[in-house]
Amino acid sequence: MSLLTQIETPALVLDCDRLDANIQRMRNKLAAFNVVLRPHVKTNKSLEVTERLFAGGRGPITVSTLREADFFFEAGFTDILYGVGIAPNKFAHAAALISQGAQLKLVLDNLDTARLLAEFAQTTGHVFEVLLEIDCDGHRSGLSPQSPLLVEIAQLLSANGVRLSGLMTHAGKSYDSQSIAQIQACARQERAAVIDASQLLTRAGFNLPIISVGSTPTALFTEDLSGVTEVRAGVFAFFDLVMAGLGVCQVQDIAVSVLTTVIGHQAEKGWIITDAGWMALSRDRGTAKQAVDQGYGVVCDAAGQPLGDLIVSATNQEHGIISSRSGVLDPLSLLPLGTLLRILPNHACATSAQHAGYHVFSEGRSLGYWPRIAGW
Amino acid sequence: MSLLTQIETPALVLDCDRLDANIQRMRNKLAAFNVVLRPHVKTNKSLEVTERLFAGGRGPITVSTLREADFFFEAGFTDILYGVGIAPNKFAHAAALISQGAQLKLVLDNLDTARLLAEFAQTTGHVFEVLLEIDCDGHRSGLSPQSPLLVEIAQLLSANGVRLSGLMTHAGKSYDSQSIAQIQACARQERAAVIDASQLLTRAGFNLPIISVGSTPTALFTEDLSGVTEVRAGVFAFFDLVMAGLGVCQVQDIAVSVLTTVIGHQAEKGWIITDAGWMALSRDRGTAKQAVDQGYGVVCDAAGQPLGDLIVSATNQEHGIISSRSGVLDPLSLLPLGTLLRILPNHACATSAQHAGYHVFSEGRSLGYWPRIAGW
Known part of the structure; x- marks a missing residue:
């Protein structure tokens, strides 16, 4: 070289041949399932890399910051999931993106944020779209799949004109796996959490078009995605020593x-x-x-x-x-x-x-x- | 607030009152010694903060990258020490700064780099200014204060029109101190290393206008800087939990x-x-x-x-x-x-x-x- x-x-050096092979591997893996890939662009934060993820197209993406949402929306990506629980001081920023035509999806996991968002929506007339975050493994954020708060939050949002579009979860614990079998167990747990929660909400009369799961390890080794509509993953495009250490x-x-x-x-x-x-x-x-x-x-x-x-x-x-x-x-x-x-x-x-x-x-x-x- | x-x-939030008080503390400490403060701007990387360090003036600075050198030189800072051993692929960048009028000082600690720099200087006609790096505590880089290579490198540089301006060292081990007494021991060791090396080079006929030491802990607790001409420190302006944990x-x-x-x-x-x-x-x-x-x-x-x-x-x-x-x-x-x-x-x-x-x-x-x- x-x-x-x-x-x-x-x-920083990027080997584009390895990038392309890594993307192809994920595409091949998910081709066996009836799911959409919504890659997490937080890993690359680059228009050129993200275009590569879609062979030049403009598919659905996940972002970790509203700065990413701004950047990729300006570049023609419209279907954007902001994967971090929304903070009240970001409502106005999110509303501005939606006003410009972004199909921005927000995430929340608690009644207080739902109340504040509903209030903001009522006051300003903006129509927000929300996914409820489910905790599948005690790793970080999210509501328990059996939480009675799920229905309570869903009712509050709906009553205030906020669209509840679905559920999302992230198997963060998969990063601590000791074997591929453990990763597969994480994948089952990840799927089960959102399926359980979606059944609870369906019984309460809610229609949930998006059931979203994802992490690079679980996406690459899952055996069952029935009921899941989309998979999120980011690091698979580059990989790293942590992923190599996991055997991924x-x-x-x-x-x-x-x-x-x-x-x-x-x-x-x-x-x-x-x-x-x-x-x-x-x-x-x-x-x-x-x-x-x-x-x-x-x-x-x-x-x-x-x-x-x-x-x-x-x-x-x-x-x-x-x-x-x-x-x-x-x-x-x-x-x-x-x-x-x-x-x-x-x-x-x-x-x-x-x-x-x-x-x-x-x-x-x-x-x-x-x-x-x-x-x- | x-x-x-x-x-x-x-x-990121900066409390300017604390910043000013921290700067004043360092100024007060060093006022007792006959030394120049050459603050390390790698901590702040900001024109406004660095101006605050000099009460609006343009004093001597230390940088960790040539990007910092470019930026601060464009803002009127001319006396710049690039504190990381120079890599051959940066010779041309450094030469460009010098051609524009920067009093850029480079650092090196080995004969191979000295040879490559001398060769570049001879080929291109640029006049570089160099400080030799001394290892005072086994922490990272630098030549031993007693190394016979010091004179060999000094002679090689001088014979090829490279200006040997002095010596520098950094008491990196002071960050591992358990007490103020240990920090003071690090400060003595830091000073002794450059004084010993300078005596060796003085005996060999070299004149060294710059004898540079520095780290925030040693600078704030040193008791003796005789023979030292300047002190470098960076984190003192902001401080942090590591410094608080040290008692600094x-x-x-x-x-x-x-x-x-x-x-x-x-x-x-x-x-x-x-x-x-x-x-x-x-x-x-x-x-x-x-x-x-x-x-x-x-x-x-x-x-x-x-x-x-x-x-x-x-x-x-x-x-x-x-x-x-x-x-x-x-x-x-x-x-x-x-x-x-x-x-x-x-x-x-x-x-x-x-x-x-x-x-x-x-x-x-x-x-x-x-x-x-x-x-x-």
């Missing part, structure tokens, strides 16, 4: 890496110093709790091939320290001053967020620089 | 915080869900190794007062989970849906880097929005 020598380091992908599937340069040697300690610190890699240590702790990332040569058991073992803001995980390998002779390396990330979402864009390559040719958005 | 209710969360500041000195909103309750677990996840707080867990682990940050009310022992105990990308550190406090009754909170960060550099700018307040009035730069 001699093209990489033109880039001032550190920089191989290390060689990881599409993003951080390009860095060797700037020093500390020979007595067996350390290589690079110019990619936590600012370039992020502080994410997602593999710390897995069977193999990959530090701040796996060290590859400029072509993307892992170099033995070298990892980034420590970081400061703009310094990385590379060492051998086992202590067996001597990286010093291997990596002279000025050597270009690529670091595979623990967590693609976190590492990518440290950069303003991607240097994109396909089959050794540059596809240019794809910018990312950031902020809220 | 009713002004805060105008802001869509999450957002009080929690109420911390000038930056992340404004967030309560978006959910998980009553059975005693959890409060907010809209500030790791994207807004960073993944930095700097207090994890300290006596008091503050999770992802200390929870304050909208006025900035800590709320009992509430911390952000877990984060996802756009979700924070707040709980009581001791488990004693019930945050649910305390924090109804929609409540505005402020989270004090583990690490001011890392948390601030997740935001495009600061919402700045002084004595309850808004001073506006101060943008930050990012990237390389």
Whole structure:
């Protein structure tokens, strides 16, 4: 990859061939089910990557911020699920998007927010569309699938002109699985939670066109999506070391890496110093709790091939320290001053967020620089 | 702080009164010594904050990226130390800054980089200015103060028209101190390392106008800076929980915080869900190794007062989970849906880097929005 020598380091590199293969894998997996893929664009935050997810089209997306909603709506994406419980100080922003024609779906999981949204809707005349969040695994947010509040909230919203479009849940616990069988159990639990809740609401007379589940591990290993209408997933497009540690992908599937340069040697300690610190890699240590702790990332040569058991073992803001995980390998002779390396990330979402864009390559040719958005 | 209710969360808030007091404290401390303060702008990456550091003037600064050098040079700062070992792919960028009139100082700690820089200087005719990096505590980069390579590198640079302006070191280990006495020992070690190395080079005939040390803990507690010409420090302007844990500041000195909103309750677990996840707080867990682990940050009310022992105990990308550190406090009754909170960060550099700018307040009035730069 001699093209990489033109880039001032550190920089984020995207292997477009791996990206395309990862997207195809998810498409192939979901083709067996009667569901829509609503990819989570929080991982890529890029128009070019998101277009790639739809082969140039403009399908339904999930966003993690209203900034993403603004950006992708301006780019022609209209069906947008904002997947974080709505805060009252964002009602006006959401209303502005809806006024411009976005089919924006909001999420909430409690009566107080429902009351405030209903009040705002009544006062301003905006028609909001809402999915209720269901807690399938005690991981984070959401109402229990059996909660009597479900019907109470649904009635309150409907009585105030807020459209209840369906239910959503996220199997966050799937990230802690120890095996594919455990991931499949998470997938069953994820589906069961929204199906149970939807039955409760259907019995109460509500019609729910959207039943939404999703996480990269459960989406790739689910065996049953009956009753589910759509699947959300984000990290599958890039993959990362956490996903590889789970067995969801191989290390060689990881599409993003951080390009860095060797700037020093500390020979007595067996350390290589690079110019990619936590600012370039992020502080994410997602593999710390897995069977193999990959530090701040796996060290590859400029072509993307892992170099033995070298990892980034420590970081400061703009310094990385590379060492051998086992202590067996001597990286010093291997990596002279000025050597270009690529670091595979623990967590693609976190590492990518440290950069303003991607240097994109396909089959050794540059596809240019794809910018990312950031902020809220 | 009713002004805060105008802001869509999450957002970065800067208390300018605390900022000014922190700057004054450092100025007062260093007034007792015959040294220049060369603040590290990597913490703030903001023109307005950096101007505040110099009471509107344009003094010498330290930067962590050439992007910072570009930005601050364009804003009128000319004396700039780039504090990370220079990589060959940055020579041309550095040369461009020097050609435009920047008094840019580069750092290196090895013969190979010196050779490559000398070769570049000879080929292109650019006059570079270099500080050699000294390792005072085995923390990261730098040459040993007694290394015979010091003279060898100095001779190589001089023979090729590269100006050797001095030495620099950073007491990174001071962040692991258990007491003020230990910080003071780090400060002595930091000073001794550059003084020893300078004596070695002086004996070999080199004149070193710059002897540069620095870290926020050592700068604030040093007792002896004789022979030192300048002090670098960055985080002192904002402070953070890591510094408070070290005893370097009080929690109420911390000038930056992340404004967030309560978006959910998980009553059975005693959890409060907010809209500030790791994207807004960073993944930095700097207090994890300290006596008091503050999770992802200390929870304050909208006025900035800590709320009992509430911390952000877990984060996802756009979700924070707040709980009581001791488990004693019930945050649910305390924090109804929609409540505005402020989270004090583990690490001011890392948390601030997740935001495009600061919402700045002084004595309850808004001073506006101060943008930050990012990237390389």
